[in-house]
Amino acid sequence: xxxxxxxxxxxxxxxxxxxxxxxxxxxxxxxxxxxxxxxxxxxxxxxxxxxxxxxxxxxxxxxxxxxxxxxxxxxxxxxxxxxxxxxxxxxxxxxxxxxxxxxxxxxxxxxxxxxxxxxxxxxxxxxxxxxxxxxxxxxxxxxxxxxxxxxxxxxxxxxxxxxxxxxxxxxxxxxxxxxxxxxxxxxxxxxxxxxxxxxxxxxxxxxxxxxxxxxxxxxxxxxxxxxxxxxxxxxxxxxxxxxxxxxxxxxxxxxxxxxxxxxxxxxxxxxxxxxxxxxxxxxxxxxxxxxxxxxxxxxxxxxxxxxxxxxxxxxxxxxxxxxxxxxxxxxxxxxxxxxxxxxxxxxxxxxxxxxxxxxxxxxxxxxxxxxxxxxxxxxxxxxxxxxxxxxxxxxxxxxxxxxxxxxxxxxxxxxxxxxxxxxxxxxx
Amino acid sequence: xxxxxxxxxxxxxxxxxxxxxxxxxxxxxxxxxxxxxxxxxxxxxxxxxxxxxxxxxxxxxxxxxxxxxxxxxxxxxxxxxxxxxxxxx
Numbered sequence: 319x320x321x322x323x324x325x326x327x328x329x330x331x332x333x334x335x336x337x338x339x340x341x342x343x344x345x346x347x348x349x350x351x352x353x354x355x356x357x358x359x360x361x362x363x364x365x366x367x368x369x370x371x372x373x374x375x376x377x378x379x380x381x382x383x384x385x386x387x388x389x390x391x392x393x394x395x396x397x398x399x400x401x402x403x404x405x406x407x408x409x410x411x412x413x414x415x416x417x418x419x420x421x422x423x424x425x426x427x428x429x430x431x432x433x434x435x436x437x438x439x440x441x442x443x444x445x446x447x448x449x450x451x452x453x454x455x456x457x458x459x460x461x462x463x464x465x466x467x468x469x470x471x472x473x474x475x476x477x478x479x480x481x482x483x484x485x486x487x488x489x490x491x492x493x494x495x496x497x498x499x500x501x502x503x504x505x506x507x508x509x510x511x512x513x514x515x516x517x518x519x520x521x522x523x524x525x526x527x528x529x530x531x532x533x534x535x536x537x538x539x540x541x542x543x544x545x546x547x548x549x550x551x552x553x554x555x556x557x558x559x560x561x562x563x564x565x566x567x568x569x570x571x572x573x574x575x576x577x578x579x580x581x582x583x584x585x586x587x588x589x590x591x592x593x594x595x596x597x598x599x600x601x602x603x604x605x606x607x608x609x610x611x612x613x614x615x616x617x618x619x620x621x622x623x624x625x626x627x628x629x630x631x632x633x634x635x636x637x638x639x640x641x642x643x644x645x646x647x648x649x650x651x652x653x654x655x656x657x658x659x660x661x662x663x664x665x666x667x668x669x670x671x672x673x674x675x676x677x678x679x680x681x682x683x684x685x686x687x688x689x690x691x692x693x694x695x696x697x698x699x700x701x702x703x704x705x706x707x708x709x710x711x712x713x714x715x716x717x718x719x720x721x722x723x724x725x726x727x728x729x730x731x732x733x734x735x736x737x738x739x740x741x742x743x744x745x746x
Numbered sequence: 747x748x749x750x751x752x753x754x755x756x757x758x759x760x761x762x763x764x765x766x767x768x769x770x771x772x773x774x775x776x777x778x779x780x781x782x783x784x785x786x787x788x789x790x791x792x793x794x795x796x797x798x799x800x801x802x803x804x805x806x807x808x809x810x811x812x813x814x815x816x817x818x819x820x821x822x823x824x825x826x827x828x829x830x831x832x833x834x835x
């Protein structure tokens with residue numbers, strides 16, 4: 319069974335913009351959402367900057383029934399899902415009962431909610447722990463709550479692979495569509511800017527200790543010294559291309575054309591990390607040669623060793639300065655499982671507008687030999703984009719998105735150009 | 747212990763704090779004999795509501811007694827029975 323998977327709706331909640339339109343205009347303007355943490359007093363912590371979503375109040379967007387039972391990340395996910403469905407013009411109640419599902423990625427679960435209930439437990443006792451703690455902190459809670467809210471009872475799930483999760487969730491959604499789902503809400507959303515979540519992130523040793531928002535997160539720069547964590551993400555509406563056409567979908571942002579995922583070798587073996595192979599798998603899956611990729615959205619760890627690995631993987635496949643590379647996440651910080659889903663949205667909007675958003679604040683280190691887009695958005699005729707994402711612990715994923723068929727009518731579509739998302743039990 | 751009664755207004759307030767309120771439900775209307783399911787509250791919402799009632803009124807109600815009360819009238823009865831026996835003892 320073959321299925322081309324297209325993106326027909328975007329729901330974005332990002333530190334530099336609420337809603338896909340606000341996020342995209344902020345991103346093209348180089349507007350940053352990074353600043354000193356306001357959600358708790360960070361004075362006593364070694365890292366004090368984050369990409370926070372300001373002015374988001376869940377109760378402004380959601381029924382009061384959902385507020386006591388949801389962490390902030392779930393409120394963001396519910397709102398992003400609402401917006402994505404509206405953007406796609408989909409009314410879930412009109413879909414066959416088990417035809418649509420939800421696949422999200424999660425890195426931490428509902429840490430802020432969980433912290434509050436743990437504090438209730440030790441300060442006041444078990445009687446003061448919310449009954450909703452039973453599920454509000456789950457990795458899978460965003461998928462569950464979106465599913466319940468919209469009656470999306472088809473195949474659903476959650477993937478946990480840190481920052482790579484945003485791509486891995488979309489790839490899993492593609493699998494579900496190939497197996498017969500008509501529509502999947504997919505992406506990633508995280509929000510753990512609370513003392514507990516912060517302590518967990520600090521443990522990675524990769525956070526920037528800078529207090530200057532424009533010098534704190536500088537991937538591929540000689541001054542790189544860690545990254546700024548952030549909250550938010552994106553949810554996408556994925557549909558089988560024929561089904562989207564049949565229902566008269568008003569916007570097709572593009573196609574999920576290829577995917578590859580690898581896991582790094584065990585440390586100490588001296589073997590090459592998995593990112594280059596993930597890129598090559600994604601290109602093969604998309605039926606593309608390296609020169610068929612028009613722009614790369616980098617993982618952009620801003621940890622020198624990781625920047626070196628990513629630059630080496632990109633130049634190994636595309637050659638030195640062989641493809642434009644960008645990291646709009648320099649304007650948001652790294653959004654855990656939300657990051658790569660947001661990059662997918664940015665890649666699709668780049669293709670739509672023929673504009674590569676810039677990498678903010680960075681002076682590219684020449685040693686990396688990357689054609690890094692900095693300063694202003696770069697106009698370019700874009701038909702494909704490659705999004706890279708790495709997760710803590712060795713996850714590497716790569717995904718190719720392609721311009722919608724109407725914008726590339728001259729291209730012969732073959733079975734090789736479908737989203738096959740690697741081997742699966744249904745592939746024989 | 748004060749001789750306190752658990753009223754429908756106490757229940758309305760605690761339900762809202764514990765679990766919010768569905769838009770289409772008029773919690774201030776005549777709800778004494780309306781099923782909790784019709785009011786949009788599932789078993790977890792009632793568990794959270796019950797815990798808050800226990801905390802505020804200083805009583806302990808078995809989970810089964812809480813979740814077997816299908817209407818506000820039944821829950822008022824359960825809570826007030828516990829309150830009466832607590833003040834009698």
